[in-house]
Amino acid sequence: MGRLRVTIESKSFIRMDRNEKIKTYYNVAVVAGIITLIAGFLLLFNYLQMTSADPVESKALDALVERLDDEPDNNQLKEEIRNLDLMARKAYFTAKWQIQTGGWILLFSAIVLILALRNYFVLTNKIEKPEKNPVSENASRLISSRWLLIAGLVVISSAFIASFLSVDYLSRYETAGPETVEQSAPDVEVVDLTEAAEQAEPENETEEVEEAELKADSLPDNAEKEESVEAETEAIEQVDEVQKVAAEADEVIKEKEVKEPQQAFTPEFPSKSAIESQFNSFRGAWGNGISKAQNLPLEWDAETGSNILWTADIPISGYSSPVVWDNRVFVTGGNQAERRVFCYDTSSGKLLWNNLVENIEGSPSTPPETTEDTGLAAPTSVTDGNVVVSIFGTGDIIAFTMEGERVWARNLGVPDNHYGHSSSLMAWDGKVLVQYDTNKSGRLLALNMYSGETVWDVSRDNRISWASPILAEIDGEMQVATSTAPKVAGHLVETGEELWSVECMMGEVGPSPTFANGLVIAGNEYATLAAIDPEKGEIVWESYDYLPEVASPAVADGLLFIATTYGVFACYDVHTGNKYWEMEFDEGFYASPVIGDGKLYAPDMQGVVHVIAIEREGEKLAANEMGERIVTTPALLNNRIYIRSDNKLYCIGQ
Numbered sequence: 063m064g065r066l067r068v069t070i071e072s073k074s075f076i077r078m079d080r081n082e083k084i085k086t087y088y089n090v091a092v093v094a095g096i097i098t099l100i101a102g103f104l105l106l107f108n109y110l111q112m113t114s115a116d117p118v119e120s121k122a123l124d125a126l127v128e129r130l131d132d133e134p135d136n137n138q139l140k141e142e143i144r145n146l147d148l149m150a151r152k153a154y155f156t157a158k159w160q161i162q163t164g165g166w167i168l169l170f171s172a173i174v175l176i177l178a179l180r181n182y183f184v185l186t187n188k189i190e191k192p193e194k195n196p197v198s199e200n201a202s203r204l205i206s207s208r209w210l211l212i213a214g215l216v217v218i219s220s221a222f223i224a225s226f227l228s229v230d231y232l233s234r235y236e237t238a239g240p241e242t243v244e245q246s247a248p249d250v251e252v253v254d255l256t257e258a259a260e261q262a263e264p265e266n267e268t269e270e271v272e273e274a275e276l277k278a279d280s281l282p283d284n285a286e287k288e289e290s291v292e293a294e295t296e297a298i299e300q301v302d303e304v305q306k307v308a309a310e311a312d313e314v315i316k317e318k319e320v321k322e323p324q325q326a327f328t329p330e331f332p333s334k335s336a337i338e339s340q341f342n343s344f345r346g347a348w349g350n351g352i353s354k355a356q357n358l359p360l361e362w363d364a365e366t367g368s369n370i371l372w373t374a375d376i377p378i379s380g381y382s383s384p385v386v387w388d389n390r391v392f393v394t395g396g397n398q399a400e401r402r403v404f405c406y407d408t409s410s411g412k413l414l415w416n417n418l419v420e421n422i423e424g425s426p427s428t429p430p431e432t433t434e435d436t437g438l439a440a441p442t443s444v445t446d447g448n449v450v451v452s453i454f455g456t457g458d459i460i461a462f463t464m465e466g467e468r469v470w471a472r473n474l475g476v477p478d479n480h481y482g483h484s485s486s487l488m489a490w491d492g493k494v495l496v497q498y499d500t501n502k503s504g505r506l507l508a509l510n511m512y513s514g515e516t517v518w519d520v521s522r523d524n525r526i527s528w529a530s531p532i533l534a535e536i537d538g539e540m541q542v543a544t545s546t547a548p549k550v551a552g553h554l555v556e557t558g559e560e561l562w563s564v565e566c567m568m569g570e571v572g573p574s575p576t577f578a579n580g581l582v583i584a585g586n587e588y589a590t591l592a593a594i595d596p597e598k599g600e601i602v603w604e605s606y607d608y609l610p611e612v613a614s615p616a617v618a619d620g621l622l623f624i625a626t627t628y629g630v631f632a633c634y635d636v637h638t639g640n641k642y643w644e645m646e647f648d649e650g651f652y653a654s655p656v657i658g659d660g661k662l663y664a665p666d667m668q669g670v671v672h673v674i675a676i677e678r679e680g681e682k683l684a685a686n687e688m689g690e691r692i693v694t695t696p697a698l699l700n701n702r703i704y705i706r707s708d709n710k711l712y713c714i715g716q
Contacts, residue, residue, distance in 0.1 A: 084185045091178035097171040105164045327469055327512045329448040331492045336447070341386045341697045341704075344442035344486035345654055349532035350576045351616035353658035353698035360661070360673055361684045362714050371702065371713040372411035378402055380439030381484070383653075383695040384704045384711065387447045390414070390464055391697070391704055393711060394452050396439035398429050401454045403443070403462060408702070411713060415466030422458050424473035429456050432482030435693075440484035442530075442695075444494065449511060451494050455483045459496070461514065470514035478502045479526060484572075486530040488542065490555055493517055495542050499527040504546060506531070506553060518558035524549060527571045529614075534577035536596050543596070545575045545584040552582070552596050562599035566592045573610040574654075578617035579636050587611040591624065593639060603639035608632040614654040616662070618676050625651035625664055631672075633680060643680030647672065658698040665692035665705065688712070 126143045133139055338347045338354060345351040362369035378395030385392050389408045396402065401419040406412065429438055438455035445451070449469055453459040460471040477483040478501040485497040489511055498505040504522030509515065527546040534541050534552070541552040541561060547570075551563035568589045575584040581602060585591035591605045613625040621642070622634040627650035633642045649666035656663050661683060662674040669688035675681040690707045697704040703714040 084182060087178045087182040087185065091175055091182055094171045094175035094178055098168060098175055101164050101168040101171060105161060105168065329512065331448075331490075331511070332446055337490075340388070340447070341699045342446065343385055343444040343488055344383055344530050345532075345574070345614060345616075345656060345695055346698070348534070348577070349486075349488055349530060349574060350578065351614065351654060351656045351695075352618065353656060355658040355698040355700055355702070357701040357716060358659040358661065358663075358698060358703060359701075359714055359716050362686050364686075364688045364712070369714055369716065371715045373713070374406050374411040374413065374711045376404060376706070376709050376711055377416070378439070379437070379708045381435075381437055381694055382439050382452075382486075382706075383442045384697045384706050385443050385445055385450075386697050386699045386704060387445045387450075387464070390445075390450075391711070391713075392443050392445060392450050392452075393706055394439045394441075394443060394454070396437060396454055398438070401438060401456065401458065403450065403452050403460070405450070405462075405464075405466060406711060408699075408704075408713065411711070415462075417462055417466055417468070419452075419454060419458055419460050419471070422460070422471045422473050424475070425458050426456055426476050430476055430479070430482070432479075436482030436484055438482065440482060442486035444487040444489045446489055446511065451487055451489070451511065453483070453487055453496065455479075457483070459487075459494075459509070459514070461511070469512065472514050474498060474507075481528065484528045484530075488531045488533055490533055490540055490542075493555065495531050495533075495555070497527065497529070497531045497544050499524060499544075499546050501526050506542070506544060506558060508555070508558060520553065520558040520560070522546070522551075522560075529571050530574040532575055532577055534582065534596070536580075541596070543575050543577060543582050545571055545573070545586070547571050547586075547589075550575060550582060550584045550592070550594055562596050564592070564594050564599060564601060566590055566594075566601060566604070572612045574614040576615050576617055578622075579620065581636060583615050583617065583622060583636070585610050585615060585624065587627075591615075591634075591639075593622075593636065602637075605634065605639050605641070607641060608644065613651045613664075616655045616657050618657045618662070621676060621678065623655055623657075623662060623664075623674075625655050627651065629666070631664065631674070633678070642678045645674075645680060645682065652693040654695045656696055656698055663696050663698070663703065665694075665696065667691060667693060669707070671696070671705070 126139060126146065129136075129139055340347065341353055341355075343349055346353050359369045364370060376393060376395055378397060378400070380393065380395040382394045386408065391406045391408050393404050393406075394402065395404065396419075403417050403419065405414045405416075407414055432438060432455055436455070440455065441453045443450050443452040445464075447464070449461045449463055451459065451461045453474075455477065457474045457476045458471065459474060461469040463469060474496065477498070480501070483498075483500075485499070488495040492511050493508040494511050496507050496509065498507060499522070504524035504527075505519065506522060507519040508517040510517055524546040525548070527544070529545045531542045531544050533555070534543050536552065540555045542555055543550070543552045545567060547567045549563045549565045550567060552561045553559060554561055566589065567584065567586050569586055571586045571589075573585055575582050577583075580595070580597075582594045582596050583592070584594065587609045589609065591607075591609055593602045593604075594600070595602050608624050608626055608630055610624050611627040613627075616623050617636050620636050622636040624632045624634070626632075629647045629650045631645040631647065631651070633644070634640065635642065647666055647670075649668040649670065651664060651666050653665040657676065660676055662676060663671055664674065665671045665688070669690050669692045671686045671688060671692070672682065673684040673686070675683055688705065688707065690710070692705060692707055694706045701715055703712075705712045705714065
């Protein structure tokens with residue numbers, strides 16, 4: 063009896079386990095079927111959308127090309143054609159990615175559906191008790207397999223029909239050759255070799271042939287054949303002569319290009335004193351947050367316009383800070399659609415030029431994803447009064463003259479950065495210094511400021527960083543100092559050689575270091591605030607009371623100022639690390655404080671620019687409300703302050 067009960071319970075357990083399996087396979091089949099249908103519908107919709115709106119055969123593009131035939135010298139029209147072509151390519155790549163991804167999802171879900179249905183039918187067709195008209199198990203399986211085969215073929219066919227029907231527009235587009243798409247290297251002047259040849263040949267050689275034929279037709283009948291042959295022969299000889307002259311002209315042009323290459327753009331880099339008299343980079347000359355500006359305003363009112371000399375709209379938002387050289391102020395902007403460099407006149411705020419960053423070899427067709435508080439235009443540009451160089455979150459770096467003419471451009475590789483690239487540029491002695499520390503590798507490099515060629519490229523054993531490099535003259539040599547995790551280091555500007563390093567940083571390093579009184583000061587939240595003697599490569603003092611997270615430190619008159627994201631401002635003795643005072647504000651600070659005219663200017667995230675006295679007692683001089691969010695660092699030059707919000711540029715002065 064006990065054995066019988068155990069047998070019955072075992073059979074019940076087996077039956078219950080099979081029922082659970084049937085239920086599980088049924089649910090899996092339903093979910094996989096729904097995913098398959100949705101993916102198939104989306105693929106089909108994508109296909110129909112692509113066929114109805116061909117990204118290459120654009121009527122608008124054809125119309126612009128036809129206009130270009132009538133207006134070959136219209137540079138603005140050429141720019142419109144290039145922009146429209148770029149948008150078409152982006153649309154194509156996006157659709158292609160969607161089709162490929164959808165195809166894989168569809169294939170996977172179809173396979174899961176087939177396997178789930180197979181197991182479901184096998185389990186449901188398993189017969190436990192014979193019936194009056196039983197169907198053999200083999201016949202049931204055969205019928206199930208047949209229906210599974212038919213269903214599988216239908217599912218797989220519908221899964222891939224949209225993918226196979228999708229036309230590879232780009233391959234057809236590229237085979238059209240250079241007559242369809244204008245492609246030119248940004249840093250090489252393109253010479254039209256046919257122009258000189260056309261100048262050497264008659265206006266229309268076909269007209270000469272026709273003229274000769276008409277002349278032959280007009281001869282009297284008795285001399286028609288002889289004169290006609292002579293006229294045709296003469297016309298052919300003229301055409302041959304024209305072709306010969308054109309070929310000789312091409313050879314002359316090519317030979318001239320080889321023997322007389324285009325003269326390189328090599329202006330003279332300004333002196334140290336000239337750099338210090340400008341605000342040419344992030345946080346001013348050398349990146350230390352110090353300006354020689356005088357007679358700066360203490361108070362202003364953005365609402366009433368008091369002491370606001372002018373405001374200018376920035377068409378594309380970005381978090382790069384303004385840089386100023388003489389009568390030019392530069393900012394950048396960028397989004398997923400485009401990146402641009404803007405140049406404004408300092409006296410009026412007039413937009414002087416606005417250049418699109420495009421046609422760069424290696425630039426990604428789809429920009430990398432970034433967080434909203436970084437974006438694709440977070441790094442600040444650098445200028446030497448000859449060119450302005452800008453870098454973006456795509457890895458594109460580009461140089462323009464002060465008048466907006468493109469000098470060179472290249473791509474440094476798409477940054478592997480989970481927030482977005484934000485390290486700003488620095489320049490010295492004709493070199494652009496780029497801190498390019500990403501998740502893939504630590505990297506510091508110098509590029510020729512006027513050609514874009516690599517001067518040196520140093521790999522570093524450190525983790526990703528969002529800090530910017532600074533310049534420091536130590537022992538008579540100009541060094542570039544950087545802050546990363548885990549170390550603060552100094553490199554020789556001429557060669558990139560590492561001269562010293564101290565391991566004291568950790569976490570996600572955002573604040574840049576600063577150099578003053580012979581010390582490199584670096585700090586980061588959850589790490590430390592350290593004053594380093596670069597000559598010895600040793601830490602002089604450390605503090606853990608108030609640590610910066612985004613805003614970089616600044617030093618003046620032996621006082622070190624630290625701004626935190628939680629709204630505390632602190633002042634230390636730069637030599638000893640003793641704290642003099644601390645102030646609490648309602649909002650935290652992303653913008654780095656800058657010092658000029660004996661005052662410290664520090665915008666908080668709500669757009670209030672606090673003015674603090676450079677004193678050991680700690681005195682608030684003014685609080686100026688901009689009326690909108692401010693996270694960028696002000697630029698101070700002469701007697702003016704330039705502040706950038708999300709979409710505006712302010713010029714503030716007496």
